[in-house]
Amino acid sequence: MKFNSTFHCALVLFLSVIFSNTSAQPLTLVYPQNNVTVDTTAITFNWNSETTAVSYDLQLATDAAFTLNVQNFNGIASASKFVNTLSSDQTYYWHVRSFDGFTYSGWSPYRVFSTFIPSDIAGLKLWLRADRGIDGKS
Numbered sequence: 001m002k003f004n005s006t007f008h009c010a011l012v013l014f015l016s017v018i019f020s021n022t023s024a025q026p027l028t029l030v031y032p033q034n035n036v037t038v039d040t041t042a043i044t045f046n047w048n049s050e051t052t053a054v055s056y057d058l059q060l061a062t063d064a065a066f067t068l069n070v071q072n073f074n075g076i077a078s079a080s081k082f083v084n085t086l087s088s089d090q091t092y093y094w095h096v097r098s099f100d101g102f103t104y105s106g107w108s109p110y111r112v113f114s115t116f117i118p119s120d121i122a123g124l125k126l127w128l129r130a131d132r133g134i135d136g137k138s
Helices: 003-020
Strands: 029-031 036-038 043-047 057-061 071-076 080-083 091-099 111-115
Touching: 029 091, 043 091, 057 080, 071 080
Parallel strands: 036 111
Antiparallel strands: 029 043, 043 080, 057 071, 057 091, 091 111
């Protein structure tokens, strides 16, 4: 068998590009923002998409080390994920990573948020959100 150095060099270059993907950088988280309280237990998490990403993994936990009450959502096809398994009056930590078909990015820096359901307050008659008008718009 004759050795073809041009083919061999091209193959090595191709494989080194594929298996040493340096474009898989941690993602930027969008919503929920850091250190906020949301008045719902059903949230659509959003992050900036990565051009080389095939899928994303979202991880939630009740501690910054991601060891307590961990929820994993793997193989997410877009840069958002609706989650309705949150508890009221709970603090959550979340982060995301991308997968480009060969390698995973590092986890994004985490964000923290808390949930709060106004109807949990006994006798509450009216709850106005600071970011909404009385008509529920704007």
